[in-house]
Amino acid sequence: MVDIRSRSEFVERRRFARVVHAPLGVDEMQSDVLVPLHFETGTLPPSQQFAAWQEYISPLVDIHLPEHVYPSDGFVARQSVWNLGGMLMTRQSSPAFTYMRPPEKVRLSPLDHWHILFLQSGRSWTEVDGRVAENEPGLVEIRSLGRPFRGRKLATESMSLIAPVDLFSDHGGLPTASNNIVLGGHRARLLTDYIASVEANLPFFTQEDLPGVRERLREMVFEAVTPLVDRNAGTDHVSDIGLMTRARRFITSHIASPDLTAEALCKELAISRTRLYELFETSGGVANYIRRRRLLAAHAMLADPADGRKVAEIGAAIGIDSPANFSRAFTQQFGYSPSNVYRHGLEQRGAHPRPHGENNDEHALTFEGMLRTLGLF
Secondary structure, three states, X not given: OOOHHHHHHHHHHOOOOOOOOOOOOOOOOOOOEOOOEEEEOOOOOHHHHHXXXXXXXXXXXXXXXXXXOOHHHOOOOEEEEEEOOOOEEEEEEEOOEEEEEOHHHHHHOOOOOEEEEEEEEXXXXXXXXXXXXXXOXXXXXXXXXXXXXXXXXXXXXXXXXXXXXXXXXXHOOOOHHHOOEEEOHHHHHHHHHHHHHHHHXXXXXXXXXXXXXXXXXXXXXXXXXXXXXXXXXXHHHHHHHHHHHXXXXXXXXXXXXXXXXXXXXXXXXXXXXXXXXXXXXXHOOHHHHHHHHXXXXXXXXXXXXXXXXXXXXXXXHOOOOOHHHHHHHHHHHHOOOHHHHHHHHHHHHOOOOOOOOOXXXXXXXXXXXXXXXXXXX
């Protein structure tokens, strides 16, 4: 005998079609995920490992082995670098070494970025003007590549951010006092936790994710640093933010004008030269800032397959009438000539176009190239 009640219950349960919705945001493998730059010495003969690392890391620092350690002992180090669209994130592990960024390197190098380090193991000591910053896991260390420093480190594993000073310009820049400091407490923990979250998701990020990730990192770095090193800024810091925003807009809109000078900025902002220099102190100075922005704009033009202007015309477009002066300044900034970028752009015109501003030059696929072209995005 058929149980009518059981059958009706069975029918009732099957009355509605079963539609299972997948959770939103579940990661899927995509073709445009970020591809990091990898470098490691472990594949080389032990006697060549330290020299290879020494050359690779030379855009940042000059390094030496500790006492009683020799190149023949071997030096297994590795680094992965992700370009987050104008900010680099690095994962690095290496044995102990001493390091220095001497005044000569600072003077000749176009790099003045902020370097923000998160040790996962090991310990380091960095000295600037007689003041030593001691870093260890759980803390956040900040230093400027635009200032000399020296130090030593034990065998370490770390994550780090390398950000151009301009990244914080909308906020008036990171305070000068941020150089060579170590942060702890809840703000440092929040930033460290977010860095760990970003690191865990690096294999899944695409180009579309980068603006949001970069913006959040920028805000968290700023919020972690300024309350601790800039407590007494008050309304002056708020004023700096507004002035810097106006200055950047003026520079961008007059990037090709030969009249884009410190005097013109003073007049536009209605401030004295002394006040202007103070405003741009964390950006390497007014002249250096304008020069860097012009050259970054020129790099984007040269790399754009849709831009048909010749090298000399692009130099003139950013206010440098002499082709020789343009080539010299460009090469000093990026480490390769504008002609190299232009030729590559010509090749791309015969292939498939890339988005405006995307860096097409093969030199930027090196660590040094990535450092030099920060700020293009």
